[in-house]
Every structure is written in C-alpha cells, then in structure tokens.
Amino acid sequence: MPELPEVETVAAALRIHLPGREITRVTARCDRLRRPIPLEALQNLINKAIVGVRRRAKYLLIDMSDGEILVIHLGMTGTLRLAGRDESAGRHDHLDLELDDGRSLRYRDPRKFGLIMVVRAQALGEVAELGALAPEPLSPEFSADYFYNLSRKRTTAVKNFIMDQRRVVGVGNIYASESLFRSRIRPTTAVGTLSLERCRKLVNTIKEVLSEAIATGGTTISDFRQVDGSEGAFARELQVYGRTGEPCIICGQPIEKTVIGGRSTFYCPQCQKR
DNA sequence: CGGTGGACCTGCTGGC
DNA sequence: TGCCAGCAGGTCCACC
Numbered sequence: 312m313p314e315l316p317e318v319e320t321v322a323a324a325l326r327i328h329l330p331g332r333e334i335t336r337v338t339a340r341c342d343r344l345r346r347p348i349p350l351e352a353l354q355n356l357i358n359k360a361i362v363g364v365r366r367r368a369k370y371l372l373i374d375m376s377d378g379e380i381l382v383i384h385l386g387m388t389g390t391l392r393l394a395g396r397d398e399s400a401g402r403h404d405h406l407d408l409e410l411d412d413g414r415s416l417r418y419r420d421p422r423k424f425g426l427i428m429v430v431r432a433q434a435l436g437e438v439a440e441l442g443a444l445a446p447e448p449l450s451p452e453f454s455a456d457y458f459y460n461l462s463r464k465r466t467t468a469v470k471n472f473i474m475d476q477r478r479v480v481g482v483g484n485i486y487a488s489e490s491l492f493r494s495r496i497r498p499t500t501a502v503g504t505l506s507l508e509r510c511r512k513l514v515n516t517i518k519e520v521l522s523e524a525i526a527t528g529g530t531t532i533s534d535f536r537q538v539d540g541s542e543g544a545f546a547r548e549l550q551v552y553g554r555t556g557e558p559c560i561i562c563g564q565p566i567e568k569t570v571i572g573g574r575s576t577f578y579c580p581q582c583q584k585r
Numbered sequence: 586c587g588g589t590g591g592a593c594c595t596g597c598t599g600g601c
Numbered sequence: 602t603g604c605c606a607g608c609a610g611g612t613c614c615a616c617c
Contacts, residue, residue: 313610345593345612369611387610388595403595422594424611440612467588476612483610532610533597552610573590575608 313385315369315448315481316524317543321391322366324538328393329361329373329416336409340400344423345386348406352429356381356408368444368480378432382441386424390536392417445479448517453479455511462502462510469505470498471572473517482517485530485552488577490517492551497583498576499569523548551577 313321337353356375363374371391373381383391394400394417400407406418406427418427430438446452461478462469470491473482482490491498494516496509505513524530529543532553537543550560555568559579569576 317610384611386594386612420594421596422609422611424594426612465587471588474611485610530610572588574611 313369313387313389313529314483314486314524315366315521316486316545317529318366318369318371318385318481319525320529320537320543321385322364322371325371325373325391325416326364328414328538329364329410331360333358333360333411334408335411336407338400338407338409338415339405341405341423344405344420344425344427345384346426346428348427349429352379353381353406353408353427355379356429367441368447368476369483370441372435374432380430380432380435382426382428382430382438383418384426384440386420386422386426388422389418389420389425391538392419392536392540393538443477445475445477448479448481448521453514453518455507455514458514459505459507459510462505465503466501468498468571469496469500469502469513470574470576472502473513474572474574479517481521484574484576485532485549486517486520486524488552489550490520492578492583493520495583497585498571498578500585551579553577 334356337357339348339350342348356379360376361373362376365372369384371383375381394415396413403421404417404419407415409415436442462472465472470487472478474487490513494513496513524545527544528537530545531542532546551566554566554577556565559566559582562579562581564579564581566577567580
C-alpha cells in the first residue's frame, strides 16, 4: 500500500513529534513480520533519544542519538500511529515503542509484509535492502537521460520497469498506473522502445504525480492512515486506478484492467498508446 | 543478466 | 442470507 507519498506523509508527521523524545519501553506482540522483529536490538534503544526522521525509497529511517537507525518498511498494510497512554492495542498492533511523554509509536500490520530493522548508521549502505536502491524519483538524478539510457534494449513492460526499485524507487502499483495514464503510455509497452521524448514525459509525470500525492497526504484505499489516523486525500485524484469500466476522463472510453507482472493494471485503451 | 511466477500473511468483498 | 474464491498499496527467491 504505502508507496513513496504515503511513507513521506508519515515521515513528515513523525518529524514533528519524535525528535527529542526518548524511547522508554519496547513491547512486541508477535515474533516476525517479513523477517524476525529484532527485539534485543530494539530494547537497546531504550533511554536513547530520537534525533531525526528521514525517508529513503519506501523506508522510514529514525535516527537515534547513539548512531543507530531504526529502519521501518510498511509493506502492504503497515501503519504507524502515535497512541495515547490509554489506547489499548488491537489485534494487529505488533510493536509499541513507548516514549518519554507517555505516548507510544505503534506499528500495526495485518498482513505482516513489513520490515523492522536496527542498523548502525555507518553500515546503512551495506544493508542489502537499502544498498541496491535506485535514485529518488524527485531528485535531479532521476532524469529523462537516466531513464532513456537505462531502459535501452530492455523488453520488460514499462510498468514493471518503473516499479523496479533498482531503477527508480518509490513508485508502486497505484502511482505506476496513474503516471502512465497521465503520460498517455500503454503500461504493457516494452520500455526499451520508448523514445527519449516519451521517457521525458514519463519521468516528469512521475515527479508531478508523486509531488501532488505528497501534497494531499497520500492515497487511502483501505488501510493507509496518516499518523493522526486521518485518510490521505489523493484517492479522489485517481484517474484510472481501481476504475475498471468507468469512463476515461479524457475520452469517455471505459477504463480497462489487465495483469502485468502479477499486478492489476489500469489504463485507457484509447488514450494510452503503445 | 533479464524476465516471470509463486510465496509470504490476513481480511474484505463480490458474485453465486 | 451465507459462503468462499479472488484480490489487496510490496518485496524476495527460485527457476527458465
């Protein structure tokens, strides 16, 4: 669920509340998500202060005063909330980091596809999950030239390519469909056949869509919540995702759904050219 | 190396 | 009304 805009929304909210706070207690209610929850390493963060909150790709990085970094990935259904002292934990609230103001940073994840790690700051680049990540989509490094050069002779569908975190990070299933619609590119098109100009259009559109989604607090389909529990407003801006059979906002043709790389993909058969 | 398909996990829903 | 197959925002690994 959470793609770059959702993670950025969470990071921005945590950045307001967490720095300066100390962790006073750690409570884990299940052993593992995608991988085991490193309970011992988390307990070593007790009495350490949080000094900053960052985002890299779809990962949240919470910097601690002793040089450790708490790394959190939300998977498909992960959410982080600041829970009050009196809010009891629900069925899928797997981890509480209690803070020195009495609130708890509470991690919930029904499907347990998320990931929680503690990493030393100087070793961050060597962590497998983070070491191989591509440029940030909103950075100048993610440019038309970069995209064009990287995609030559590649036969995979352009939608697979933009969702590949080794090419560009942060684009997931929703924003891939939305970006391709706004770029008028058919998702199944072999990425290596796109002209430089169409690559430029797509790159600029990805930046635009992600920026708009960040500005509106992300997209809530069902699980995603901002840190205060409210929903992201970008769901109202979706033009093709989840709109099978509804008229295209440009031409009125029904939006079609297909499967690419095992993921549902939405597009307008009239507006989006191969 | 590039590309594809299944596995991981739980909950909700659409269609019969 | 009730049941269950199918599907869900993301990786990750095995296999061709």
